[in-house]
Amino acid sequence: MIRAVIYCRCSTEEESQKNALEKQVAEAESSVRQYGWVLVDRYVESRSGTTAKGRNEYKRLFNDLLTDKFDVIVIKSQDRLMRNTKDWYLFVDRLCTEQKKLYMYIENKFYSTDDALITGIKAILAEEYSRELSKKINNAHRNRQRDGGNVMLPGNAYGFKRMPDKSVALVEKEAEIKREMYRLCAAGYGTRTISTIMRNRGIVNRDGKPFTSSYILRMLRNPINKGTAVMGKYHFDFDSKRTIKNPKEKIYIHEDKVPRTVSDELWNAANEQIDKRSVKTKDGEDDIGKNPGKYQLSGKIVCGMCGQPYWRKVHRKHSNHELIYTWACSSYLELGRSDNLRARPNLRKVFLENEKGCDNINIAENEFYAVLEEICSNQYQKNKKKIIEKIMKLLSKSLNNQDGTKEIEKLEREQEDIERKMKFLVDKLIDGVLTDQMYKTKQEELEKKRDQNKKKILELTERTSNTQNIKDRLQEIETRLNDDDLFKKATIDDMLEEVDKIVVYPRYMEIYFSLSSVTGCMDLKIFDGDKKCFRVDYGNRLDYKGRQCDAREVVVDLIRENPRITGKMIAKEIGCSLSGANYKLKVLKKEGRIRFNGAGGKGCWEILE
Structure with missing residues (x-):
C-alpha cells in the first residue's frame, strides 16, 4: 500500500480568499483517495513565503524526507511548495536521493528527473513573480506611510484594538494600566520595580503572563502611547530575505494618528527618568539593553542554582563615578533574592510577593576575567600532556574504525562470485535446466545482492579516502597541539570561543567545552560524548x-x-x-x-x- 502525505500552503494572493487553505486541503485529500493511497500525515502551512525560512511545516516535511514515513508527497502545484530556485533544487535533490515521489494534482502528473530543466525554469519565473509582488507591496506600504494612512498595529498590541474601519481605538482598562506604569516610571521607579509591582497586583498581559521589565521599557519608549505614529522604520528586502532598518529620511512621523494613552508631559517625564538611568557609550547611544548578546560572556554564563542565564549590569562607583560592570542571575534581577532577609532593601524598593528569586552570587566582571586568565595560564599548561595524549588516542581509534580496506576487498570478492553465479544461471537457462520463472527469481536475487554490495563499496571507498585525509590532518593536529602557542597564548578570547557554557555556583564554576572545537576538527565528527567539563574552585573570591x-x-x-x-x-x-x-x-x-x-x-x- 502506497503511503501519501499532503502539503498545503496559500500564496500571498490567495490569503484574502475565504477558506482558500481549507479548499486546498480538501482537494489534496481527494487526490489521495482517488488513487487509493493511505494518507499518513498532513503538512498545512498557515503562512505564505517565498523561502523555507519561518515555514515550520515545510521544514518538518523536508526533515521527514529522510525517514521511511511516506512514499508520495501530494501538492497543488510547484509554486505551492516554494518560489525560491535554490530551495527547490535542494528539495528535489533530497526527494530523488530518498526515492520519494512528488505528485502535483493540478497538472495530474508526477515529478521526474526529465522535468528538471522545466521545473527549474518555473522556479525562476515564480521567484521573479514574487520579487515583483514584494516590490509592489513595499511600494504600497511606503505610499501609505508617507500619506499618513491607517496605522498597522499588531493584533495583540496591548492597550489598543483595531476597529472594522481599520482605525485604532483604546482598550480603556489596559490603557489605565499603561498610564500607571508611566506614572511609576516618572516617580523614579525602574522597569524591574514596575514589573514587580504589577506582579504583586496580579496584573498580567493578554497571554496571561507577567509583564517583563524589557517589555515595559519598550512600551514606555514607544511614542504611539502619546498618539504619535512612527512609520517606515523597517522594510523587507526580497533579495537578502531580511528585514532592514530604513535611514531616518525614509521614516515618517505622524502626530495624533491614534488616541492618546498618556499626555505629552507624562510621556516626557517618564522617558527623562529612563534617560537619567541609562549609560551612554562613546557614540552617545544607550548602552544598556541594546544589542543583547554582544559581549563575550553573553549567553555563556548560566546560574547553577536556578538554571537561568546571567545578565550584564552597569552602575557607577559613588566615590569617583567609575563604571562598574557586573554579571548577575536574571532570576535575581527579575525577582530578587529568595529570602527577603538577603534582599538588601536599600537596593530593592519593592519585594515580590509569593515569588522566589535566586540567591546566587553577583560577579564583578574584572574579577571573573582574572579567574579565566588563571585558567588559561595554569589549567591548560598543567594538563597539556594529558590532553594531547587523550586526543591523539581518540584520533587513532577513529582512524582504525574508519579504515575499510579489508571490508572492500571482501565485498569485491563477493561481487566476483555473484558475477560467476549469474553467468552460470544463463548457461543453465540455455541448457533447459532452469525454467524462465526460476531463472528470473534467482537473477533478481543476485542483482539485488550485487547492487547492495556496490553501494557498500562506494560508501567504504569514500570513508577510506576520508581516512587518508584524516591521517594527513592527524600530523597537522599533533604539531598544533605540541606548539606552545596553543597553550601559552590561550587567551580569554580564544578560550571563550571554545567554551559552550560556564555554570556558576557561589564557591565554584563548571566550564563546559567541546574537544572537537578545541582541536579544530569539527568536520570529522570523531568524538563521541564530545562535551567535556572541568571544575574551578574559587571560594569566595567572586562573592x-x-x-x-x-x-x-x-x-x-x-x-x-x-x-x-x-x-x-x-x-x-x-x-x-x-x-x-x-x-x-x-x-x-x-x-x-x-x-x-x-x-x-x-x-x-x-x-x-
Whole structure:
C-alpha cells in the first residue's frame, strides 16, 4: 500500500480568499483517495513565503524526507511548495536521493528527473513573480506611510484594538494600566520595580503572563502611547530575505494618528527618568539593553542554582563615578533574592510577593576575567600532556574504525562470485535446466545482492579516502597541539570561543567545552560524548558579600585574641582602611555578635556567643 502525505500552503494572493487553505486541503485529500493511497500525515502551512525560512511545516516535511514515513508527497502545484530556485533544487535533490515521489494534482502528473530543466525554469519565473509582488507591496506600504494612512498595529498590541474601519481605538482598562506604569516610571521607579509591582497586583498581559521589565521599557519608549505614529522604520528586502532598518529620511512621523494613552508631559517625564538611568557609550547611544548578546560572556554564563542565564549590569562607583560592570542571575534581577532577609532593601524598593528569586552570587566582571586568565595560564599548561595524549588516542581509534580496506576487498570478492553465479544461471537457462520463472527469481536475487554490495563499496571507498585525509590532518593536529602557542597564548578570547557554557555556583564554576572545537576538527565528527567539563574552585573570591563575612570573622578572632584591640590595630592587621575596620565593627555590633564595654575609647570588647 502506497503511503501519501499532503502539503498545503496559500500564496500571498490567495490569503484574502475565504477558506482558500481549507479548499486546498480538501482537494489534496481527494487526490489521495482517488488513487487509493493511505494518507499518513498532513503538512498545512498557515503562512505564505517565498523561502523555507519561518515555514515550520515545510521544514518538518523536508526533515521527514529522510525517514521511511511516506512514499508520495501530494501538492497543488510547484509554486505551492516554494518560489525560491535554490530551495527547490535542494528539495528535489533530497526527494530523488530518498526515492520519494512528488505528485502535483493540478497538472495530474508526477515529478521526474526529465522535468528538471522545466521545473527549474518555473522556479525562476515564480521567484521573479514574487520579487515583483514584494516590490509592489513595499511600494504600497511606503505610499501609505508617507500619506499618513491607517496605522498597522499588531493584533495583540496591548492597550489598543483595531476597529472594522481599520482605525485604532483604546482598550480603556489596559490603557489605565499603561498610564500607571508611566506614572511609576516618572516617580523614579525602574522597569524591574514596575514589573514587580504589577506582579504583586496580579496584573498580567493578554497571554496571561507577567509583564517583563524589557517589555515595559519598550512600551514606555514607544511614542504611539502619546498618539504619535512612527512609520517606515523597517522594510523587507526580497533579495537578502531580511528585514532592514530604513535611514531616518525614509521614516515618517505622524502626530495624533491614534488616541492618546498618556499626555505629552507624562510621556516626557517618564522617558527623562529612563534617560537619567541609562549609560551612554562613546557614540552617545544607550548602552544598556541594546544589542543583547554582544559581549563575550553573553549567553555563556548560566546560574547553577536556578538554571537561568546571567545578565550584564552597569552602575557607577559613588566615590569617583567609575563604571562598574557586573554579571548577575536574571532570576535575581527579575525577582530578587529568595529570602527577603538577603534582599538588601536599600537596593530593592519593592519585594515580590509569593515569588522566589535566586540567591546566587553577583560577579564583578574584572574579577571573573582574572579567574579565566588563571585558567588559561595554569589549567591548560598543567594538563597539556594529558590532553594531547587523550586526543591523539581518540584520533587513532577513529582512524582504525574508519579504515575499510579489508571490508572492500571482501565485498569485491563477493561481487566476483555473484558475477560467476549469474553467468552460470544463463548457461543453465540455455541448457533447459532452469525454467524462465526460476531463472528470473534467482537473477533478481543476485542483482539485488550485487547492487547492495556496490553501494557498500562506494560508501567504504569514500570513508577510506576520508581516512587518508584524516591521517594527513592527524600530523597537522599533533604539531598544533605540541606548539606552545596553543597553550601559552590561550587567551580569554580564544578560550571563550571554545567554551559552550560556564555554570556558576557561589564557591565554584563548571566550564563546559567541546574537544572537537578545541582541536579544530569539527568536520570529522570523531568524538563521541564530545562535551567535556572541568571544575574551578574559587571560594569566595567572586562573592563580595562572602568576602566581607569572612573579613568580619577575622575581626572576631582578633577580638578574641585581644579584647582591647582598637579599630586602627584591626585595620593594620587585615589590611584595610580605618573606616573599613570601623564599619566591620559596626556590622558585628548590629548583628549582636560583639559589644564594647566602656566609654570614651577606654574599655574592652566582648564576644556575644
